[in-house]
Every structure is written in structure tokens, then in C-alpha cells.
Amino acid sequence: MYCEADILQADSSQSRWIAQQDSSRFGLVNSKPFGFRHSLDRLSLFNLPDLIALAKRIPDHQGFKGWQNGTIAVEDGWASKPEAQLPLMETIENIAETNSLVVLKHVEQDPVFGPALQELLAEMFSLAPQSFQEDVILGECLIFLNSPNRKTAYHFDLEPSFLLQVEGEKTVFAWENGDRSLVPHEELEGYCGAGNLSSAVYKPDRQQDAQVYELKPGDGVHFPSTGPHWVQNGDSVSISVNVNFDLRSMHKRLKYAYAVNHKLRKFGLSPVQPGENALSDSIKAGIWSSARKAKQAVKLALGRSNPAQNYPQWQPRR
Ligand SMILES: [Fe+2]
Incomplete structure (x- = not known):
């Protein structure tokens, strides 16, 4: 061919x-x-x-x-x-x-x-x-x-x-x-x-x-x-x-929405599944993102940050 x-x-x-x-x-x-x-x-x-x-x-x-x-x-x-x-x-x-x-x-x-x-x-x-x-x-x-x-x-x-x-x-x-x-x-x-x-x-x-x-x-x-x-x-x-x-839609939104659901389920809750309600997904993504940033800040303050975080990444030129 x-x-x-x-x-x-x-x-x-x-x-x-x-x-x-x-x-x-x-x-x-x-x-x-x-x-x-x-x-x-x-x-x-x-x-x-x-x-x-x-x-x-x-x-x-x-x-x-x-x-x-x-x-x-x-x-x-x-x-x-x-x-x-x-x-x-x-x-x-x-x-x-x-x-x-x-x-x-x-x-x-x-x-x-x-x-x-x-x-x-x-x-x-x-x-x-x-x-x-x-x-x-x-x-x-x-x-x-x-x-x-x-x-x-x-x-x-x-x-x-x-x-x-x-x-x-x-x-x-x-x-x-x-x-x-x-x-x-x-x-x-x-x-x-x-x-x-x-x-x-x-x-x-x-x-x-x-x-x-x-x-x-x-x-x-x-x-x-x-x-x-x-x-x-x-x-x-x-x-x-x-x-x-x-x-962004997967790694900063869908992934975070599932992560929050996983936590909520441990408390016996039955959260809305990701993809079914955009507002719910946004709120969950915001919560998880903030929690991650706080966790990273604590690690940085304690001198326990991951050296791989500073490794260069390919990002598109826009
Ligand atoms: Fe694969």
C-alpha cells in the first residue's frame, strides 16, 4: 500500500x-x-x-x-x-x-x-x-x-x-x-x-x-x-x-474527579460518576488540585520534594 x-x-x-x-x-x-x-x-x-x-x-x-x-x-x-x-x-x-x-x-x-x-x-x-x-x-x-x-x-x-x-x-x-x-x-x-x-x-x-x-x-x-x-x-x-x-481534561479533571469519588466512597457515599455532571467534575477537580498543591507545599517545606518534579518536560509552543 x-x-x-x-x-x-x-x-x-x-x-x-x-x-x-x-x-x-x-x-x-x-x-x-x-x-x-x-x-x-x-x-x-x-x-x-x-x-x-x-x-x-x-x-x-x-x-x-x-x-x-x-x-x-x-x-x-x-x-x-x-x-x-x-x-x-x-x-x-x-x-x-x-x-x-x-x-x-x-x-x-x-x-x-x-x-x-x-x-x-x-x-x-x-x-x-x-x-x-x-x-x-x-x-x-x-x-x-x-x-x-x-x-x-x-x-x-x-x-x-x-x-x-x-x-x-x-x-x-x-x-x-x-x-x-x-x-x-x-x-x-x-x-x-x-x-x-x-x-x-x-x-x-x-x-x-x-x-x-x-x-x-x-x-x-x-x-x-x-x-x-x-x-x-x-x-x-x-x-x-x-x-x-x-x-488537561484527563489529568487535571477526569483523574481528579475519580480520585475524589474514591475518597468519598470510603465514607460510604455514592458520588455522581465523572462525565455525568460538568459542575460536579469541576468542583471535584478544584478540590483535588488544591489538596495536591497543599501536600506538595508541605513536602517542599520539609525538604522532601521529588527531584523528578524539576526534570524538563516537552511542552507545546503556542
Ligand atoms: Fe498502553
Whole structure:
């Protein structure tokens, strides 16, 4: 369907990393999953020596580097740890044999990988609808390394995201967002309020509703915010880039409304579900935001602030 000339044309046009003929699909950002072509696999950085060097450059702040060793099933939670963790460098060096998933975060801030990925963030941002752009707080790029034939468990993310395959192959199963029979309020409240990253429950009877994407290097897929997905890796090591955007409507409103509901439920109350009453959501978001700021101020006063809070972030130029 796509030829080399198309990608070269994308490289030389204003749309540098995304294939020009797929640009219009970005009008669907955060409304439904879609596939697209990209040329990120042409960067020569996606090899194990460069990725090991990258992992060593990323600060050891909490959450900046994650990895899982051992077999995962689709219904296992995102946060499950099937086996005791090997050291990170050992996991990456032997990714072909360790049956592992490695996630390297904040790669857009890296001096080597960062410049190209910041271009990618800016390009994707510029292709998205105006309403989405106005909602964006920040963007982030992650790199995933997956062992051959490994699964990535069923889960959803609060961030709308883009998975760009650069090495190896994988099959991606993705659902649309907003279906409360698929992702009920309880799962969202567990994620946003209780901080349970494994709150998504795989529903085998809904597997047939998934859209299926067979990714090779140069293929990408978009996951709308809270749209569930799971991944079956191919028979070789996979390297992919994940582009996330944090949204004001999700991270400063919906998430906070669920967090307040979670607290209220502990007092035996049955609050209005987020999304059902805009005024209620605004009040809850305001309460939670104020409480967070007060908590952070106390930590700062006690000298216990998180050093990662001062780490640079990609923010759109408006
Ligand atoms: Fe995800």
C-alpha cells in the first residue's frame, strides 16, 4: 500500500516523520484507534549498544525506567511481576532470551535521542485537531523493548498515545474509548483514585470487538485515552517508540474527579460518576488540585520534594 517514495516524500516535506498521506488521519486523534506509517525506523539509534547507553544516561528517578521479567498472559495486570527482577542492564543485554519488557521514559530529553523525538512530538501535535492541541499539557516519548513472543498485558492509559514500531514485529489489539461496558467507572476509579495500574479487566467475550494491527518497522497505531489494548510480540526482539500526551481534561479533571469519588466512597457515599455532571467534575477537580498543591507545599517545606518534579518536560509552543 505504501512505497518507498511516499516515505521519502514525507521526510522531505513539512511532515517529516509521519507519512504525508496519513496526516489527515490525525484528525481522529483521541476519538478512535487508527494506523499510520512513519519513518522513525530510519534513525540509526535503535540498536542494543545505543539503547544500553541511553538507559545509563536516564536518571535513576522513580518511574523513569521500568522492566518486567517472565511470562505474562493477556489477562495479567499491567503492574504484575511474574518473576523476580533481573538487573536492568542484564535484562537489556539479553533481551532476546530474558522474556522481558523494558520501558525507558523521558527519552525526548536525552541529548542523543531527544532532538529527533522532540521533532516527532511537535509534528504529531501540529497534525492533531485544534481542540486536542488546546487540551495538551505536555508530551513524552518512551522506548519499549520486548523479548520475542512476549505479550504485553491488557491495559488502558490515561494518556492518548502513539506506538511506532522501529524493529521487529507485533500484533496489536485495540478498542475504542468511551464504552463503559468495556471500561466501567470502577476500573477508571481504581486506576485514577486508587492508583491501581492493573485495574483494567480483560473481557474475553469482547476480544472480537478489537481492531487488529500487524505492525512492522515503519508502522504505527494510535490509542485514544482510556482505550484498552494488548500486544502480542513477534518472534524477534521488538523495539518501539511510544509517544504520549498528557491532557488537561484527563489529568487535571477526569483523574481528579475519580480520585475524589474514591475518597468519598470510603465514607460510604455514592458520588455522581465523572462525565455525568460538568459542575460536579469541576468542583471535584478544584478540590483535588488544591489538596495536591497543599501536600506538595508541605513536602517542599520539609525538604522532601521529588527531584523528578524539576526534570524538563516537552511542552507545546503556542
Ligand atoms: Fe498502553
